[in-house]
Amino acid sequence: MDTIAGFFSFITTPVSWVIVQFHKLYGAIFGPDTGWAWGLSIVSLVILIRICLIPLFVKQIKATRAMQTLQPEMKKIQERYKSDKQRQSEEMMKLYKESGTNPLSSCLPILAQSPFFFALYHVLNGIASNKKVGVIDQQLLDSARDAHIFGAPLAVKFTDSADKVASLGASLTDVRVVTALMIIMMSASQFFTQRQLMTKNVDTTVKTPFMQQQKMLMYVFPIMFAVFGINFPVGVLVYWLTTNVWTMGQQMYVIRQNPTPGSKAQAAYLERLQKHITTAGKTRGRGQTRAVKAIVAKGRDRNEYERKFINGLNKAGFAAQADGTVIVSETVATTTEDGAPAAAAPKRQQPKRQSKSKRQAGTGVSGAKADDASTDTAASGGADAKTSLTKSEDTPQNTPAKGKTAGGTKGGQPGQGTRSKAKSGQRKGQQRPKHPSKK
Secondary structure (H helix, E strand, O other): OHHHHHOHHHHHHHHHHHHHHHHHHHHHHOOOHHHHHHHHHHHHHHHHHHHHHHHHHHHHHHEEEEEEEEHHHHHHHHOOOOOOOOHHHHHEEEEEEEEHHOOHHHHHHHHHHHHHHHHHHHHHHHHHHHOOOOEEEEHHHHHHHHHHOOOOOOOOOOOOOOEEEHHHOOOOHHHHHHHHHHHHHHHHHHHHHHHHHHHHHHOOOOOOOOHHHHHHHHHHHHHHHHEEEEEEEEHHHHHHHHHHHHHHHHHHHHHHOOOOOOOOHHHHHHHOOOOHHHHHHOOOOOHHHHHHHOOOOOOOHOOOHHHHHHHHHHHHHHHEEOOOOEOOOOOOEOOOOOOOOOOOOOOOOOOOOHHHHHHHHHHHHHHHHHHHHHHHHHHHHHHHHHHHHHHHHHHOOOOOOOOOOOOOOOOEEEHHHHHHHHOOOOOOOOOOOOOOOOO
């Protein structure tokens, strides 16, 4: 560790200068030799560094999501060129180039933060060895050696001997307890940060090897922090605990405001957005407008949560536009002309289904009525048929009877001739001509 810290000694002077400036500020409030002055100086150094790394953090988010999108294509390349590793690497690099994705972009914040971390380690190690480092002179060196955080000096480690701890004016028990608690909190914050990323901000519709890698890192990183933490000075533990807490809070904000499409965090975000739009009647801020615009632009490629969001707006009487705004839908009026809330349209009621006994009873009654009607018709039709037959016997077959038409009707009353023929056993409709041999 000392060798690596010496490699980054070129940045030791800027880091020590920043710490000294913050120490002057907090020393005027808490006293120059107190642990609060030196501890808050380290915390302020972390915050300043992380603010400067925000653009890299944004790139990390974009790179991570781009890698998640490319996972299915990467899996196909791995299966296609399973036996040719060189061709597999070439196709992977080609895929990265076409999509504009860099796998190392997800590691940028950690890589950019590493020089500051090792420079701070070099400064604190110099304080423990009573050596001047950077702009820290002998007076500041003595002040830092006398500073304690909850009874533990800034420059001691968990593995230091009792004699070394005693030379800095502290007890070994206090140092072990403080460093152990800080290592546990540092590992727990790292685990929680990775866990919320896996459980809330990962697209659950696509199962890729990337998810398995992230799940493995969720357990590997806290173990690594616990192992290496016992060799970190208390000041470095303060630095690393602060940066882990910052990362956790930053991750929570991103998951809440800009979740990964298809994740549980997106479902919760769209539910909150829909509730706000139905209440206020419009989107709020550029973030919400940008989210609605992205969902509308997807069209049929929307996931389950996005389709549910659009359908919810339509049911509430709103329509999402291509520019990200929301307007009142023309098909559903939410207010009347005078501004009062419009009455809801009456729902179409389905007819009540009758029971089997009622349906059978209704069928019997209608059948009886139909039988009575047919009986009356047959009775009246029978009398007319008798008269028609009687008259037709006295009349030659080739000559129509008086008062009858060619169609067999009598007195302009249609249907009687046809009915009489049906009663005498003849078929209805046009008759087939008889064969000449049967005449």
